[in-house]
Amino acid sequence: MSTLVFVHGWSVTTTSTYGSLPTVLRDRAAQAGSSLRVLDIHLSEYVTFDDRIGMDDIVRAFDHALRGLSLPDGHFDCVTHSTGGPLVMAWLRAQREHPRLYAPIHLGHLVMLAPAHFGSALAKLGKSVVGRLKAWFDGVEPGQRILDWLELGSPESVAQNLDVVHGTDLAPGGTYLFSLIGDRPDRSLYDVVNSYTGEDGSDGVVRLAAANLNATHCVLAQPVASSTLSMTLTRAPRTAFKILPGLAHSGSKQGIMGAEPPSPLTVDAIVRCLAVDSAAAYVALCAAFAVENGQRDADRVELEPSLFSPRVHIHDPRSLMIFRLLDDRGEPLVNAQFQLTAGPEASADHLPQGFMLDRQANSRSPATVAMFLNHSVLAGEAAIADPRDPTKTLRDRLLPHPPYGAHVAPVDVTGLIRHLVASTARTDDLLDALGPHETTIVDVVLSRRVAEGVFRLTQNLVAEDFHNPLAGADIA
Structure with a gap:
């Protein structure tokens, strides 16, 4: 039994x-x-x-x-x-x-x-x-x-x-x-x-x-002192x-x-x-x-069914993308700006209309944001006929705007501790990481740059004031 x-x-x-x-x-x-x-x-x-x-x-x-x-x-x-x-x-x-x-x-x-x-x-x-x-x-x-x-x-x-x-x-x-x-x-x-x-x-x-x-699981990692994010995908x-x-x-x-x-x-x-x-x-x-x-x-x-005419719902496949912004030391980048881009020019202006359905930040982890995306709009879709009259088009053909990428702009680009602006490579396409009716966890990992001014040694035995330290070069 x-x-x-x-x-x-x-x-x-x-x-x-x-x-x-x-x-x-x-x-x-x-x-x-x-x-x-x-x-x-x-x-x-x-x-x-x-x-x-x-x-x-x-x-x-x-x-x-x-x-x-x-x-x-x-x-x-x-x-x-x-x-x-x-x-x-x-x-x-x-x-x-x-x-x-x-x-x-x-x-x-x-x-x-x-x-x-x-x-x-x-x-x-x-x-x-x-x-x-x-x-x-x-x-x-x-x-x-x-x-x-x-x-x-x-x-x-x-x-x-x-x-x-x-x-x-x-x-x-x-x-x-x-x-x-x-x-x-x-x-x-x-x-x-x-x-x-x-x-x-x-x-x-x-x-x-x-x-x-x-x-x-999509990891967009920034190599040391690089402005390009490398993409690694792991599927369940x-x-x-x-x-x-x-x-x-x-x-x-x-x-x-x-x-x-x-x-x-x-x-x-x-x-x-x-x-x-x-x-x-x-x-x-x-x-x-x-x-x-x-x-x-x-x-x-x-x-x-509705009072006057039916409400039309097109149940396109959606994708859920949960992205987390952090650096290579595990520090969340709460104020960094994460922006999706599209097309050969990697512009946010070229993203297809209607691709973003919802965006919600986690209340306990504000550097973690969930985006609800229309996969059909991103990937492209054939025209849909009106089931009430097949000779009419309910929705025109959707054209994709590849490649899709990401641009990350941290707020601390100068100072003793800083992070560098970074974008995905033009040869990578985030659409490869998104599946219809699937969730993708995107970890954007920026290189944490520590300036030599954080810790210096001196042989000058006369008192020196360093409350405004010079940042100097980044530690290798």
Whole structure:
């Protein structure tokens, strides 16, 4: 018998959040015969709404709860929602890094519904007055430390995802990761206070790109005394990622987990994931999901009913770029200006119109900024016909403006400690670092220049005043 553990997301206070999905999956498994074993279901109840509780605390408690399960083969599978995804990923990381402290239990299938791997643009809303009012009415705190983790570009989420990017493929060891997310906000849940709840390119809470573990780490490093940034790319091991058209983050109508009855798209996708029994089968499902995602992207026009005429939504693939400005000594460059450029002249004026959808700095790490970009606008796209009349064009062809680059202008270009202005090489193109529905962490690393005036030796035994020291040349 296979044990299946459900793990909910942030701010949940009742197991009703799982709806009838566990029951439906158990019944579906019983009907699947030899392809899927009968499931022993366990529903998680964990606390996120206490401001003192952090992700590490929940990971430790999760491990303790797992030890209490009767697992004859030391094996379990897991279905998570929202924050539950990064929570279980954090447990896997802790188990790997501290094997003596965490239970030697094997997680086979981790099916993550709308996982907030790279956070949510709504995390800031949760910490605002609106979020605190909601928490007050619900009788719970907003869960400050978990919201800090979930804020775009948080040090914790970036570190965890860089661990994935630079880590090993888990599939050969029998651990299979799956990220499933809907592509349409439930517009009946739209919050006029915050437009993120109706944002295209998301499920109303989590952006598609933020749910995808097929991420890239791009390092733009400045060699000593050079004005050119060299680009190095590292891509994560391939992970199964599936877009479920028409589903939203939550809600009884469109919710990826909360819909009643559960969406057949959700149930079928989970069953396909749980049926994977080898690394080869996992690779095959990754490829199948990629084909299906491409079919979804080809049918990207949504006509939202409205009073007079339908509102048109073109669900272009988006990219999330989280860039961090620092120097080669790890010092954040808070006031440095980071600017994207385009074209052979490397000009910001040549960037295509509409490429930038949102920009949000992290409140605890102001030198870390998340940019939400329209990948189709940057990469170029064929004209889109109007589904109401194929003879008409809904949107003209989009022309790319390569190569895309970056220009960094620090404020401290003179003095005892200074940094040099730098730009990417004309032969590099940042579009190579961006994938549709994917996140790229861009580390811009400038050379920290230390002048010889910081420390001098003198043989003059007569007192000298050096409160206005001469900078002199830079230390090699």
